[in-house]
Amino acid sequence: DAxxxxxPRHKVTETGTPVTLRCHQTENHRYMYWYRQDPGHGLRLxxxxxxxxxxxxxxxxxxxxxxxxxxxxxxxxxESATSSQTSVYFCAIRAGTAKETxxxxxxxxxxxx
Amino acid sequence: QQQVKQxxxxxxxxxxxxxxxxxAYENTAFDYFPWYQQFPGKGPALLIAIRPDxxxxxxxxxxxxxxxxxxxxxxxxxxxxxxxSATYFCAASGIxxxxxxxxGQGTRLTINP
Numbered sequence: 001d002a003x004x005x006x007x008p009r010h011k012v013t014e015t016g017t018p019v020t021l022r023c024h025q026t027e028n029h030r031y032m033y034w035y036r037q038d039p040g041h042g043l044r045l046x047x048x049x050x051x052x053x054x055x056x057x058x059x060x061x062x063x064x065x066x067x068x069x070x071x072x073x074x075x076x077x078x079e080s081a082t083s084s085q086t087s088v089y090f091c092a093i094r095a096g097t098a099k100e101t102x103x104x105x106x107x108x109x110x111x112x113x
Numbered sequence: 114q115q116q117v118k119q120x121x122x123x124x125x126x127x128x129x130x131x132x133x134x135x136x137a138y139e140n141t142a143f144d145y146f147p148w149y150q151q152f153p154g155k156g157p158a159l160l161i162a163i164r165p166d167x168x169x170x171x172x173x174x175x176x177x178x179x180x181x182x183x184x185x186x187x188x189x190x191x192x193x194x195x196x197x198s199a200t201y202f203c204a205a206s207g208i209x210x211x212x213x214x215x216x217g218q219g220t221r222l223t224i225n226p
Binding site: 031042101103 | 216
C-alpha cells in the first residue's frame with residue numbers, strides 16, 4: 001500500500017454526527033487525495049492536497065472538508081454525516097519515478113445509519 | 114465532458130481466453146490513461162498506464178490499446194487466469210498539475226477455470 005495507512009478501517013455512525021477519517025503516509029509525498037467508491041460510480045475525487053495547508057475541491061466535495069497540517073497526514077471530515085455518505089473511502093498519494101502514479105491506501109468502510 | 118465510460122459492467126471469460134475491457138473519454142485535455150485492478154477488500158492497484166503519444170503498450174499479459182482520434186482505449190488480458198478475477202477500472206486525467214483522475218464505472222471480471 002505504498003506506505004499509506006487509513007484509520008479507522010471500519011466505522012458505523014449515526015446521521016448528523018461528525019466523522020473524521022485519517023490518511024497517513026510515511027514517505028513525504030506532496031500530493032494526497034481522497035476518493036469515495038460506490039457501486040456503479042467507480043471512484044470519485046472528493047478533495048486533494050498539494051502541500052501543507054494547500055487543498056482544493058474535487059468532483060464530489062459537498063458535505064466534506066479536509067485539512068493537512070502536516071505533510072504526512074490528510075484528514076477528511078464529514079461535518080454532519082448523512083446516509084448518502086455511506087461509502088468506501090480511499091486515500092491516495094502520488095509517487096513513482098515520474099510522479100505520475102497514484103497509489104491507494106486500504107480504504108475505510110463507513111456506514112451512516 | 115469529464116466522464117469516462119467503461120464497458121462491460123461484468124465479464125466472464127474462460128481460463129486461457131482473452132479478456133477485453135473498453136473505455137471512452139470526452140475531454141481532449143486528458144493525456145494520462147491508467148488501468149487499476151482491485152481485489153475485494155483492497156485498494157485499487159495500478160496495473161498499466163499509457164500516454165497518448167503511443168497507440169499500444171504491453172506489459173506481460175496486459176496490453177493497452179489507445180485510439181486518440183476515437184477517444185477510446187482498451188485493456189486486453191491475454192491467457193486470462195483465475196487469479197485475474199477482480200474489478201478493473203480505467204481512468205483518465207491530465208498529467209500536469211493536480212492529476213485529478215476521472216474513473217470509469219468498473220468491470221467485474223470472472224475467469225472460469
